[in-house]
Amino acid sequence: MRSGAYQGSGKRVNPRRHVECSRSRLARSGRSRVTASTSPTRLIVVLAAGGFASTFAGRVAEPLVGVLARDFATSPATVALLSTAFALPYALIQPVLGPVGDALGKERVVVTCLGILMLALLLSPITSDIRVLFALRMLAGAAAGGVIPLALAMMGDRIPMDRRQVAIGRFLVAVILGQLAGSTVSGLIEAQIGWRGVFVLSAAIAAAGAVAVLAGFSGSLRVRGGRFAVGPALARYRAILGNPRARVLFAAVFVEAIAVFGIFPHLAHLIEARGEGGPREAGLVLAGFAAGGLLYSLSVGLLLRFLGQTRMLMAGGAVSGGALMMVGLAGAWQLDALALVALGLGFYMLHNTYQVQVTEVAPEARASAVALHAFSFFCGQALGVAVLGLGLETLGQFGALALCAVAILILGLVTARRLAQPVRRVQLP
Numbered sequence: 001m002r003s004g005a006y007q008g009s010g011k012r013v014n015p016r017r018h019v020e021c022s023r024s025r026l027a028r029s030g031r032s033r034v035t036a037s038t039s040p041t042r043l044i045v046v047l048a049a050g051g052f053a054s055t056f057a058g059r060v061a062e063p064l065v066g067v068l069a070r071d072f073a074t075s076p077a078t079v080a081l082l083s084t085a086f087a088l089p090y091a092l093i094q095p096v097l098g099p100v101g102d103a104l105g106k107e108r109v110v111v112t113c114l115g116i117l118m119l120a121l122l123l124s125p126i127t128s129d130i131r132v133l134f135a136l137r138m139l140a141g142a143a144a145g146g147v148i149p150l151a152l153a154m155m156g157d158r159i160p161m162d163r164r165q166v167a168i169g170r171f172l173v174a175v176i177l178g179q180l181a182g183s184t185v186s187g188l189i190e191a192q193i194g195w196r197g198v199f200v201l202s203a204a205i206a207a208a209g210a211v212a213v214l215a216g217f218s219g220s221l222r223v224r225g226g227r228f229a230v231g232p233a234l235a236r237y238r239a240i241l242g243n244p245r246a247r248v249l250f251a252a253v254f255v256e257a258i259a260v261f262g263i264f265p266h267l268a269h270l271i272e273a274r275g276e277g278g279p280r281e282a283g284l285v286l287a288g289f290a291a292g293g294l295l296y297s298l299s300v301g302l303l304l305r306f307l308g309q310t311r312m313l314m315a316g317g318a319v320s321g322g323a324l325m326m327v328g329l330a331g332a333w334q335l336d337a338l339a340l341v342a343l344g345l346g347f348y349m350l351h352n353t354y355q356v357q358v359t360e361v362a363p364e365a366r367a368s369a370v371a372l373h374a375f376s377f378f379c380g381q382a383l384g385v386a387v388l389g390l391g392l393e394t395l396g397q398f399g400a401l402a403l404c405a406v407a408i409l410i411l412g413l414v415t416a417r418r419l420a421q422p423v424r425r426v427q428l429p
Contacts, residue, residue: 040159040167046216047151048174050114053209054147055175057121057140057202058086059182063283064195065268071195072130077389080265084382085134086141091378093145098153098371099233106150106157106367107217113146114210121203125196147209148175149374153366156359165309165356169300172352176297176344180290187283236365240372246361248418249354250372254380255411259404260320260347262384263327264289266392271333281333288337292344300352309353310416316349317412321405328401350412357419 061068061082069076101109120140127133152168159167186198193201240246268282296303303312323343327336354373362369391400 040163042216043155043158044167044171046213047110047154048171049212049216050110050147050209051151051171052174052178052181053114053117053206054144055178056182056205057117057144058090059179059286060186060198060202061086061137062183062265062286063187063268063279064190064198065265065282066272066278067190067195068130068133072133074130076269078130080269080385080389082134082137083265084385085137086144087378087385088382089138089142090145091375091382093142094149094371094375094378095237097146097150098368099236099365101146101150101153101367101371102236102365103233106154107213109146110150111210111214111217113143114206114213116143117147118203118206118210121199121206124199145374145378149370150367152355152359153370156363156366156370161356161360164359165304165352166301168355168359169297169352172348173294173297176290176293176348180287180294183286183290184283187279187281187286190279233368236362236368237372240362240365240369243361245419245421246358246369246372248415249358249361250376252354252411252415253351253373253377255407256320256347256350257377257380258384258387259324259408259411260343260384261381262388262391262404263324263401265385266388267336270330270392270397271336274330274333276333285333285337285340288340289344289347292341292346293348294344295341296345296348296352303349309356310420312349313353313412313416313419315412316346316353317409317416319343319346320350320412321346321409324401324405324408328398328405330397346408350408350415353419354415 065076065079065082068082069079072079097109097113117140120136120143124133124136124140127136151171155167155171156164182202185201186195189201190198264286267285268279271281271285272278307315319342323339323346326339327343329335355370358369358373359366388400388404391403394400395403
């Protein structure tokens, strides 16, 4: 029997047509599998450079809330919304960038987004108008939205499911180090170089990330991209949203983002209000979350071996809930930092499991599925800042965070049960 003349059913097919269809599927799932994709380790390292730059830029403003409020003569509550200005466009751009990445090539979109991110960060120190800074943070958020979700989709294209959670966990080391560096470095060095210097440093890191991804995928980028069409993109989205498992995953990250991230922009002001410090202490507290995430990334293999995905979700919800209760007690900032270490560990036990699951919902449209996942997550994160602000005003620090703790505990238990059911993949039109 000639290779390629028959498929598993015994039905004879046109070999030329079979090759063309295979090329089409390859184009949809990630374009060329050469250059960075030939080695999973190299793939992770190349994508990690872009992921680090993206998360560094996203966290860099949070410890600077007090400084920016004084410099722009506005309230800390207003400046805290810079986090929303970054997160909301990050979320809203996802339904666009997902299908664009599926059509034009994920590598090409990632490089372009890193270039735009660098430009937005470079222009930020020039402004003396808080409205312009908000606009630039919105542009930066939209650009950053094209990096990590598409990187996850590329790993889904190239790394088998049984190795994917550990691989994504390794990639998260860079993502978390970006969060750690962004929140810590900006708070520690602001006194030496000012907030404007912090933004220039962020722009330089984004430029380095763009160069690394450009070099790592140079072969893929020379391949001509496909064509984007709105009709097929909408059809893929309808098919994905019709899958109950996908809806559970999208709802889960929306809730966890509100419960976990809503308090972050308010921590600097809460610490200052207790007379325990300023940007430096806030940066160190926020660094605790990244340190907990790093602990997860380094131990994900052991956690999977001893817990499995179902019990990991249950444990992640419990650990996160306990940590939020501890922050709600409003103790010393050092205790807040320890609580955020636990919160980072618990959050990534939940979130990384959701990430891995969503990469298998629609294998032929991974960028679109991951984009909807990121859209849900960052909508929750953007809304969480306002929700927690209202909660702090009406319920106080303990009451607001106790509600978040209960929500994340229930989330872990419910999703552990729902996601234990067999995977049903989306059948695309």
